[in-house]
Amino acid sequence: MAQKLGRTEKTVRGWLQKYSKVGFSGLTTIKSGGNNTKVLSxxxxxxxxxxxxxxxxxxxxxxxxxxxxxxxxxxxxxxxxxxxxxxxxHKSKLKVARKSHYKKDPKAEELFKKP
Structure with a gap:
């Protein structure tokens, strides 16, 4: 049966166990949303x-x-x-500005600047 449905044996076994516990209505209801508890007070x-x-x-x-x-x-x-x-x-973007490179050579930088 699992091969015909394109599922694994474990999946089909889980369906059968759920059917024996809660019946057909338990298989047809969709529960989604997960743990939706409030985190911030x-x-x-x-x-x-x-x-x-x-x-x-x-x-x-x-x-x-x-x-x-x-x-x-x-x-x-x-x-x-x-x-x-x-x-x-709040649409916030907290960022820390990074320092310039500590090995930066000011003379080499002048080469790239326009006169």
């Missing part, structure tokens, strides 16, 4: 909004923001949940 969302809209803030990365939430609100927030919230809700 309302306090954390307000705190993030305040920090991202404050012009005097010194936050340069999402890791710093995560540590601030841990210190001030005593909440552990997953990095990817924080990143997704900040990017989607």
């Amino acid at each position: 309302d306090n954390a969302k307000v705190f993030i909004a305040e920090k991202l809209t404050d012009s005097t803030t010194s936050i340069t990365s999402y890791i710093e923001l995560k540590l601030l939430i841990a210190q001030e609100l005593e909440e552990i927030v997953p990095y990817f949940a924080l990143y997704a919230h900040c990017r989607c809700k």
Whole structure:
């Protein structure tokens, strides 16, 4: 039967076990969505909004923001949940500017500049 359906034996066996437990209606219902639990608390969302809209803030990365939430609100927030919230809700792009190369030769740079 598995070869005719183009499925593995394990898949067909799983279908049969599910049919014997819940019947035909259990096989025809579609459950999707996964674990859709809320990760960020309302306090954390307000705190993030305040920090991202404050012009005097010194936050340069999402890791710093995560540590601030841990210190001030005593909440552990997953990095990817924080990143997704900040990017989607606040359209933020926290980036740290990188330094110029430490071995850069100013004389060699002058060769490429126009006079």
